[in-house]
Amino acid sequence: MIRNYISIMIVFVVVVSCSSRNITEYYYRNQRVLDSIHANYKSLITENGFTLFFKDRSYKSITLEIFTDSLKYIYYFKINEARLYDTLLKYKFKPNDFYLLMNDMIRVRSLWVAKLDYYVGSKKENLIYISFRSRPVRFFFSQQKYFMINWFQKPQYYDHRGILLDEKLQSAYRELNDRTSHRINDTVAYRISNRFR
Amino acid sequence: MKKYFTTKAIYILLPFFLLLLPFNSFSFLKYSGKDLTPISTREEATTLVNSINTLPASTYWPSIQPDLFLQNIKKNIAEPLSIYEGSYLNFCGYAALSYIPLHYDPVGYLKFILEMYTTGKAHYGKVYFQPSQAVMKAAGTIKFKGVLDINHADQMWFLSLADNFKGYLNLVNMRYDPGDERTLWAAVNFAKFNLMISKLFNYSVHSIGSDIIRPKINDIYSYLKKQLESGITFMYVDNYILTLKKHHFLRPAFPTHFIVLLDIYYSDGLINMTYWDYGFRTFIKITPSFLKKIVFGISHCTNIN
Incomplete structure (x- = not known):
């Protein structure tokens, strides 16, 4: 009896932990932290553009890409390294805001935050997005999927099923x-991909 | 349906590709001397392109907007490092080799691209381009790929190159259909990349490496440093490792990306490397072992004109 109970529990845990997240529900449940990530990142990129990526599952090390006028710099840091603080000062980022951003990302287990440029006709627009693993745990050979939450600068057009439409040609879906x-x-809005970036 | 058959074909043909791989992927083209004298200068190209105020619509490229086309070639001449392959597309090989004409023969590039636009066919180096109707219809229609959306001349350039040059990776999909720019139709293997440079620009290409086996070089840093002093150096790298995604433990290493090496030096026990990665110059500090891990091919190119 106990053995059966344990087996059922194991199956339950595996099924629950591997099931896809309901992203809309997830967004509203964590809205305060997610919107804080968005707002914080938006204010930080006014100095220099950057992307932040947690490169290990333990959330102890990051890849920081910093965009200047002439070059993109790629740095690898441990999150508690003094070098990171010095680098933030060098590129005129506010360290407190940056550490708050990192902590918020760790809290919601986000992998990546970035700005994405896209074009509506010939007009350049941009959005901010963060990525997550769609499943916290995955089976050994199953492909990892990621979901991304996009913050647009202005309200977007969607069809009756809630799929994002191309702003210019509203008969087509925007990718x-x-x-x-x-x-x-x-x-x-959110999208699901097999790449986090 | 086509995607289904393409996937099936890959599985069926994979063993044959692997057998043929040594003949396809290893590339040891001839190497002679050191010469990077430009054939034409940016100033000459700027004068030429600025003399064009408007272009009529092309009958051969129905989807290309003349104003976007002209704006694109002007930008390519003024800022040759701004050329961008498009997000999630297999155009990185074509974008990488564009480094040579845009820096060392911009007038040659301009004449070719304008002739293609006006006549639908043209010669470049030893190659005669006459793209298929499907490719001509597609240029100007690629959307949602970042700045490539508005770079109609780049769309024409990349699609024409992909349509003209075929390597073993393209055997499963030889004919263009809309959307194929992100499939194996556009893929570039190492040997094809070197062949394109040698045929298009009449450059001498000395390459080492392959599509699956890393080059056997003990001190890869010194090798790259030496190559950089005497020519243009392209690296064929595993970009997946370069972006340091540690979340996938079981992914086999293989090259996915071409980059242009611009500078390399030692500092604080780390290799400081600057490379061109389309749209951006990138600076990175890495360990020698990491460098060895990501590099699958190195092509060294010099002008023999």
């Missing part, structure tokens, strides 16, 4: 990095 996006609210 962002090869994927269609789904509505969370007018300015926030």
Whole structure:
């Protein structure tokens, strides 16, 4: 009896931990932290553009890409390294805001935050997005999927199923990095991809 | 349906590719001397392109917008490092080799691209281009790929190159259909990359490495440093490792990306490397062992014109 109970529990844990997240529900459940990541990142990139990536599952080390006028710099840091603080000062980032951003990302287990440029006709627009693993645990040979939450600068057009439409040709779906996006609210949408960036 | 058959074909043909791989992927083209004298200068190209105010619509490239086309070639001449392959597309090989004409013969590039636009066919080096109807219709229609959306001349250039040059990776999909720019139709293997440079620009290419086996060089840093002093150096790298995604433990290493090496030096026990990665110059500090891990091919090119 106990053995059966344990087996059922194991199956339950595996099924629950591997099931896809309901992203809209996830967004609203963690809205305060997620919107804080967005707002914080948006204010930080006014100095220099950058992307932040947690490169290990233990969230102890990061890859920081910093964009200047002439070069993109790629740095690898441990999150508690003094070098990181010095680098943030060198590029005129506010360290407190940056560490808050990192902590928020760790709290919601986000992998990556970046700005993405896209074009509506010939007009350049941009959005901010963060990536997560779609499943916290995956089976050995199953492909990892990632979901991304996009914050647009203005309300977007969606069809009746909530799929993001091309702003110019509203008969076509807009793809962002090869994927269609789904509505969370007018300015926030999500997409699912097999790459985190 | 086509994607389904393409996937099936890959599985069926893979063993044959692996057998043929040594003949396809290893590349040891001839090497002679050191010469990087430009054939034409950016100033000459700027004068030429600035003399064109408007272009009529091309009958051969129905989807290309003349104003975007002209704006694109002007930008390529003024800022040759701004050329961008498009996100999630297999155009990195074609974008990488564009480094040579845009830096060392911009007038040659301009004449070719304008002739292609006006007549639908043209010669470049030893190669005669006459793209298929499907490719001509597609240029100007690629969307949602970043700045490539508005770079109609680059769309024409990349699609024409992909349509003209075929390597073993392209055997499963030889004919262009819309969307094929992200499939094996556009893929570039190492030997094809070297062949394109040698045929298009009449450059001498000395290459080492392959599509699956890393080059046997003990001190890869010194090798790259020496190559850089005497020519243009392209690296064929595993970009997946370069972006340091440690979340996938079981992924086999293989090269996925071409980059142009611009500078390399030692500092604080680390290799400081600057490379061109389309749209951006990138600076990175890495260990020698990491460098060895990512590099699968090195091509060294010099002008023999």
